[in-house]
Amino acid sequence: MPNLPLIIVALLVGTTLLDMAVQPRAAKALRSAAGLWVQGLGLLAGFGLVLALCGNPLAAAAAMLMLMAALVLGSNAKHRVLGEPILFSDLALVRALFRHPQFYFTALSRLQLLALVGGALAAPAAMAWLFVPEQAPHLWGLGVLGGALALLTVSLRLPPWCDLAPVPDAAADVARHGLIATIILHWLRWRGSADPPPSTATLPGPANAGLVVIVQCESFADPAELFGDPALALPGLTAARGAAWLHGRLLVSGFGAYTMRTEYGVIFGRDEAALGFRRFDPYLTAAGEASHALPARLARSGWRSLFVHPHDMRFYGRDAILPAAGFDELIGLDRFAPPKAEQGRYVSDAAITDAVLAQIAAATGPTLLHAVTIENHGPWPVDGAAATGSLSTAYLKLVRRGDAMLARLHASLAARAQPALLLFYGDHRPSIPGATSPDGPRHTPFVLLRYGTDGQPIRGDDGPCDLSPAQLHHALIAALTAA
Numbered sequence: 001m002p003n004l005p006l007i008i009v010a011l012l013v014g015t016t017l018l019d020m021a022v023q024p025r026a027a028k029a030l031r032s033a034a035g036l037w038v039q040g041l042g043l044l045a046g047f048g049l050v051l052a053l054c055g056n057p058l059a060a061a062a063a064m065l066m067l068m069a070a071l072v073l074g075s076n077a078k079h080r081v082l083g084e085p086i087l088f089s090d091l092a093l094v095r096a097l098f099r100h101p102q103f104y105f106t107a108l109s110r111l112q113l114l115a116l117v118g119g120a121l122a123a124p125a126a127m128a129w130l131f132v133p134e135q136a137p138h139l140w141g142l143g144v145l146g147g148a149l150a151l152l153t154v155s156l157r158l159p160p161w162c163d164l165a166p167v168p169d170a171a172a173d174v175a176r177h178g179l180i181a182t183i184i185l186h187w188l189r190w191r192g193s194a195d196p197p198p199s200t201a202t203l204p205g206p207a208n209a210g211l212v213v214i215v216q217c218e219s220f221a222d223p224a225e226l227f228g229d230p231a232l233a234l235p236g237l238t239a240a241r242g243a244a245w246l247h248g249r250l251l252v253s254g255f256g257a258y259t260m261r262t263e264y265g266v267i268f269g270r271d272e273a274a275l276g277f278r279r280f281d282p283y284l285t286a287a288g289e290a291s292h293a294l295p296a297r298l299a300r301s302g303w304r305s306l307f308v309h310p311h312d313m314r315f316y317g318r319d320a321i322l323p324a325a326g327f328d329e330l331i332g333l334d335r336f337a338p339p340k341a342e343q344g345r346y347v348s349d350a351a352i353t354d355a356v357l358a359q360i361a362a363a364t365g366p367t368l369l370h371a372v373t374i375e376n377h378g379p380w381p382v383d384g385a386a387a388t389g390s391l392s393t394a395y396l397k398l399v400r401r402g403d404a405m406l407a408r409l410h411a412s413l414a415a416r417a418q419p420a421l422l423l424f425y426g427d428h429r430p431s432i433p434g435a436t437s438p439d440g441p442r443h444t445p446f447v448l449l450r451y452g453t454d455g456q457p458i459r460g461d462d463g464p465c466d467l468s469p470a471q472l473h474h475a476l477i478a479a480l481t482a483a
Contacts, residue, residue, distance in 0.1 A: 015065065019180065039177075043180065044144060045149050216425060219399070306367070349373050448475060
């Protein structure tokens with residue numbers, strides 16, 4: 001194939017130019033030479049695969065250029081909304097993208113969305129139309145694929161490539177080495193991580209409460225802080241802080257998404273420093289860490305644990321991970337009535353509160369109830385009126401429903417007049433373009449309430465504190481076993 005070298009050179013030049021548009025970018029225009037080498041071999045392997053399938057080198061090069069353009073477009077949209085480029089772990093969510101597209105496509109403009117969907121639909125038809133029946137180009141494709149993969153495999157075991165990206169810093173690595181190289185390098189580092197030794201630990205002392213209620217509230221943040229207006233303070237949150245055993249700021253790593261990072265930290269109690277490259281999506285490897293989860297530890301002390309979330313339990317693999325982590329029952333979308341048209345897209349926080357209170361009433365022994373809400377899921381349009389500036393009344397409406405859930409649970413647990421714990425926190429801040437930014441603070445509020453035998457809250461002695469989700473896991477256990 002006499003034109004093959006020229007086509008390959010054009011492909012590598014074109015994809016390098018496209019990569020220069022990826023955010024974040026370093027001060028210099030080009031990425032590192034080592035990163036460009038990894039990117040080039042990765043794209044050559046993809047080119048060889050497509051060539052082996054269709055036999056048309058121009059079509060194979062065009063397909064890789066389109067793929068690179070789609071990755072650049074998607075990564076920049078994600079960076080703008082969430083403050084992170086595309087990660088290797090995001091590729092595990094491809095199936096979820098088709099099952100729940102509303103979670104992902106809201107960051108794109110209509111024109112961008114049309115281009116992506118149109119390209120995805122046109123690509124198979126174009127490949128079939130441009131298919132070359134001759135055997136030689138397909139064999140050339142296999143050769144390019146095998147050669148690129150072999151060279152890439154050998155390179156990554158040698159310096160300097162084996163020393164690239166030693167720590168999980170996606171922004172710095174993309175700026176230095178490029179998007180494709182960072183995806184490949186981080187995936188390799190992630191694959192090399194190992195499960196921790198199994199845990200056989202139980203609670204360190206006798207439990208002083210037979211009921212623990214944990215609520216991870218979707219996009220729950222303090223609007224008084226979010227929008228800089230004390231008049232927007234949430235009454236339920238204010239009252240809970242005043243009665244709390246412990247409260248403060250939850251130092252979540254994500255912004256506007258990545259619910260599973262916060263959820264994992266609170267359930268499993270392993271901090272991101274210990275997770276390494278697993279931190280980007282800890283649920284991908286959580287099955288190997290199941291013995292460390294709070295429900296598993298409680299089960300060894302005779303507790304029953306339930307997980308309540310009115311959504312597809314296959315999302316993040318919860319349907320497999322959570323039972324392995326010790327949850328005895330998953331109460332999912334099929335256990336809730338569909339929301340009415342005027343109630344919005346998702347099951348309401350009020351309906352989840354009803355479900356939690358019903359399970360509390362039916363409990364016959366020590367019980368953990370972990371609920372994850374979904375009603376306050378974006379997008380949240382920013383008000384256009386000059387009087388409100390960057391305020392989003394759509395967000396205020398929904399976050400107040402989460403606050404009403406907190407107030408109702410607080411009152412109900414106090415009325416039981418039995419020992420209990422209530423932990424309520426936000427999974428991440430909302431991404432509201434024009435009102436909030438991933439470059440600003442990322443913390444959310446948390447309150448941990450401890451109820452005595454008379455149902456009255458037991459106040460803690462400490463003031464507000466800052467905790468990571470994993471530290472909150474251990475703070476909950478400390479409250480459960482406190483004298």
